[in-house]
Amino acid sequence: MSDSAYRDQPSALPPPASVGIPLAEVETPALLLDLDAFEFNLRSLNETLSGRKVKVRPHAKSHKCPEIARRQIAAGAIGICCQKTSEAEAFVRHGVTNILVANEVVGDYKIRRLAQLAKSAAMGVCVDNATNVRALELAMAEVNALLYVLVEVDVGTGRCGVQPGPQAVALARAVAASPHLRFAGIQAYHGAAQHLRSPQERADAIRSACDKVRTCVDGLTAAGLPPQIIAGAGTGTYLHEADSGLYNELQTGSYIFMDADYGRNLEADGKPVRTFRQSLFILSTVMSRPVGGRAVVDVGLKAHSVDSGMPGVADLEGARYLKASDEHGVLEYTSIEPRLGQKVKLIPGHCDPTVNLYDWLVCYRGDRVEDIWAISARGAFY
Amino acid sequence: MSDSAYRDQPSALPPPASVGIPLAEVETPALLLDLDAFEFNLRSLNETLSGRKVKVRPHAKSHKCPEIARRQIAAGAIGICCQKTSEAEAFVRHGVTNILVANEVVGDYKIRRLAQLAKSAAMGVCVDNATNVRALELAMAEVNALLYVLVEVDVGTGRCGVQPGPQAVALARAVAASPHLRFAGIQAYHGAAQHLRSPQERADAIRSACDKVRTCVDGLTAAGLPPQIIAGAGTGTYLHEADSGLYNELQTGSYIFMDADYGRNLEADGKPVRTFRQSLFILSTVMSRPVGGRAVVDVGLKAHSVDSGMPGVADLEGARYLKASDEHGVLEYTSIEPRLGQKVKLIPGHCDPTVNLYDWLVCYRGDRVEDIWAISARGAFY
Numbered sequence: 001m002s003d004s005a006y007r008d009q010p011s012a013l014p015p016p017a018s019v020g021i022p023l024a025e026v027e028t029p030a031l032l033l034d035l036d037a038f039e040f041n042l043r044s045l046n047e048t049l050s051g052r053k054v055k056v057r058p059h060a061k062s063h064k065c066p067e068i069a070r071r072q073i074a075a076g077a078i079g080i081c082c083q084k085t086s087e088a089e090a091f092v093r094h095g096v097t098n099i100l101v102a103n104e105v106v107g108d109y110k111i112r113r114l115a116q117l118a119k120s121a122a123m124g125v126c127v128d129n130a131t132n133v134r135a136l137e138l139a140m141a142e143v144n145a146l147l148y149v150l151v152e153v154d155v156g157t158g159r160c161g162v163q164p165g166p167q168a169v170a171l172a173r174a175v176a177a178s179p180h181l182r183f184a185g186i187q188a189y190h191g192a193a194q195h196l197r198s199p200q201e202r203a204d205a206i207r208s209a210c211d212k213v214r215t216c217v218d219g220l221t222a223a224g225l226p227p228q229i230i231a232g233a234g235t236g237t238y239l240h241e242a243d244s245g246l247y248n249e250l251q252t253g254s255y256i257f258m259d260a261d262y263g264r265n266l267e268a269d270g271k272p273v274r275t276f277r278q279s280l281f282i283l284s285t286v287m288s289r290p291v292g293g294r295a296v297v298d299v300g301l302k303a304h305s306v307d308s309g310m311p312g313v314a315d316l317e318g319a320r321y322l323k324a325s326d327e328h329g330v331l332e333y334t335s336i337e338p339r340l341g342q343k344v345k346l347i348p349g350h351c352d353p354t355v356n357l358y359d360w361l362v363c364y365r366g367d368r369v370e371d372i373w374a375i376s377a378r379g380a381f382y
Numbered sequence: 383m384s385d386s387a388y389r390d391q392p393s394a395l396p397p398p399a400s401v402g403i404p405l406a407e408v409e410t411p412a413l414l415l416d417l418d419a420f421e422f423n424l425r426s427l428n429e430t431l432s433g434r435k436v437k438v439r440p441h442a443k444s445h446k447c448p449e450i451a452r453r454q455i456a457a458g459a460i461g462i463c464c465q466k467t468s469e470a471e472a473f474v475r476h477g478v479t480n481i482l483v484a485n486e487v488v489g490d491y492k493i494r495r496l497a498q499l500a501k502s503a504a505m506g507v508c509v510d511n512a513t514n515v516r517a518l519e520l521a522m523a524e525v526n527a528l529l530y531v532l533v534e535v536d537v538g539t540g541r542c543g544v545q546p547g548p549q550a551v552a553l554a555r556a557v558a559a560s561p562h563l564r565f566a567g568i569q570a571y572h573g574a575a576q577h578l579r580s581p582q583e584r585a586d587a588i589r590s591a592c593d594k595v596r597t598c599v600d601g602l603t604a605a606g607l608p609p610q611i612i613a614g615a616g617t618g619t620y621l622h623e624a625d626s627g628l629y630n631e632l633q634t635g636s637y638i639f640m641d642a643d644y645g646r647n648l649e650a651d652g653k654p655v656r657t658f659r660q661s662l663f664i665l666s667t668v669m670s671r672p673v674g675g676r677a678v679v680d681v682g683l684k685a686h687s688v689d690s691g692m693p694g695v696a697d698l699e700g701a702r703y704l705k706a707s708d709e710h711g712v713l714e715y716t717s718i719e720p721r722l723g724q725k726v727k728l729i730p731g732h733c734d735p736t737v738n739l740y741d742w743l744v745c746y747r748g749d750r751v752e753d754i755w756a757i758s759a760r761g762a763f764y
């Protein structure tokens with residue numbers, strides 16, 4: 001149907017900054033990327049993995065930004081992961097041609113669009129259900145293209161994925177028997193392990209995941225279907241997967257940004273994680289200073305996600321982000337009194353759903369806006 | 383600067399439905415509006431206010447949708463409220479010409495844009511700071527237009543707003559002394575009262591707010607500045623403000639939609655509130671059924687806001703939305719086993735930040751999509 005059948009159209013806001021201006025002149029709320037920290041994180045991932053035989057396929061659900069995907073691939077990544085067909089479409093449109101949808105795709109329309117993508121890009125997908133395998137084969141046969149498929153195994157998160165063992169083998173057989181699907185291996189992401197605070201807890205969780213993965217590998221190998229790809233890992237645990245001798249494709253996503261939640265993870269010395277630096281911030285403005293000790297900023301629930309707690313305050317000593325309402329954040333301060341109109345940088349509690357609220361990423365170095373990147377897959381959740 | 387200076391552009395997704403299709407064919411996640419319930423809510427607000435001398439200026443921060451604003455005005459509203467300059471811009475662009483920004487606007491660029499709007503629409507704004515009053519006057523003088531101004535008073539929420547009494551009077555004087563600002567009255571919204579569960583608690587909270595408002599009215603009247611407008615009220619308390627003999631402009635927003643949080647408010651008989659019906663839903667798809675008792679839907683943190691708790695499950699008896707991750711929601715079910723691909727309607731925990739995640743509202747009646755409305759002020763948070 002034509003667009004004219006809808007009442008009105010969505011509006012995209014212009015960027016909150018232009019290249020070259022100082023940070024103090026950026027409109028708020030704005031999503032900021034500290035380019036020095038971002039580039040440090042890109043390098044740090046490679047350096048910590050140096051000498052290990054693993055490939056990196058970063059998860060683009062964290063950033064939804066074509067320019068970041070390009071830079072990750074330029075830094076050595078073999079491609080990216082997405083979670084949704086429409087995210088993958090946005091990245092293919094912007095020149096990314098090697099994408100794993102690290103998730104199940106269910107529903108005829110979504111599957112048909114995935115099949116279309118596979119005609120011009122190397123596409124993979126995860127499955128945890130035989131009915132879904134049949135639907136994928138049908139759609140791929142229609143376009144006469146090939147899709148590689150990972151069987152998702154639940155290694156401890158309790159979300160999607162078959163149980164390790166015979167279920168995984170049976171599903172891999174169903175995939176392998178489908179002429180337009182290629183069984184490629186196992187998706188074994190342990191999401192619940194990423195934010196365990198102590199390094200020992202995270203190591204134990206991945207050791208337990210590896211036991212489940214090994215059960216699958218043994219069963220698949222015995223069935224004549226040895227998995228080529230064993231994929232998973234996140235920013236909290238990726239070195240354990242890299243050292244496991246099992247996982248060979250790492251799907252870290254948040255490492256480029258970090259957030260307040262990841263900032264609470266500890267390293268072996270009991271200090272907060274330092275492998276990656278905080279590069280993602282929300283710029284806010286003090287819009288009210290109603291009484292002493294309280295300031296209100298213009299960043300509320302529509303400008304950050306509180307699912308993992310309130311944001312941190314990056315550059316106002318002694319201040320704490322106390323509570324959020326739709327368009328407001330209440331700061332409590334003790335030492336430095338912020339002035340009306342002052343810009344305050346916040347550290348998002350959880351990067352992924354926060355990034356998804358913004359159309360633009362304002363990239364800066366030092367105090368100057370250096371570039372502006374579109375978050376082109378913002379809202380791409382079909 | 384020209385658009386070509388940015389890396390890529392934001393993409394707006396096409397609507398997840400077309401007019402005339404059954405709900406079962408709508409792409410997910412989708413934001414649904416039950417038109418029967420929505421129209422009931424529009425009527426119910428008017429019916430409950432019948433005979434009371436109050437005006438209605440609904441808060442458009444809840445819906446961000448021009449078509450809903452038009453229908454609210456057609457139903458008798460005198461205009462709308464917004465929270466942000468860019469929201470107001472979106473509504474003015476779509477023909478709404480009477481807007482109160484029920485919030486402080488701080489920062490030169492935002493104020494200049496507000497001033498521009500006042501040249502073609504009747505615009506109001508709130509203030510709680512004399513420095514801000516001077517900045518507003520300066521900008522309005524530059525465009526030689528008039529802005530009406532409400533002094534925001536903190537009546538119990540502990541967010542923005544001056545303290546009732548001399549502070550409010552002093553600020554009103556500053557406004558009245560500004561040639562391009564017109565002092566019009568008091569903004570006295572008690573946000574913290576809206577979700578008190580018992581009707582007695584809500585009544586008590588508004589009684590306390592009214593004491594503070596009366597202090598202001600007396601002080602302002604004595605100073606020769608009797609307030610014409612006394613504005614405030616939300617969906618949880620609006621009848622108390624309407625009956626107060628003080629408030630004369632009501633700013634209810636959520637009443638058109640309702641959400642799981644408002645659904646926990648009780649009426650005098652101890653039963654959940656019935657004045658308004660749930661009209662807003664999120665349509666999800668069961669994308670995984672990994673083990674008995676657990677189903678995973680494709681609606682996670684990027685498709686609803688969890689700040690007020692998990693969403694309710696509207697149409698799958700015995701099921702509960704247990705936890706959300708970025709793109710997944712885990713349902714626990716006891717009685718009816720959902721099939722893979724089944725569509726499940728969810729009741730958002732909090733309507734405002736959930737609506738802000740979507741570009742389109744899929745409007746249905748019975749089982750059929752009847753219209754598709756753009757959420758044109760989605761993401762308009764500058």
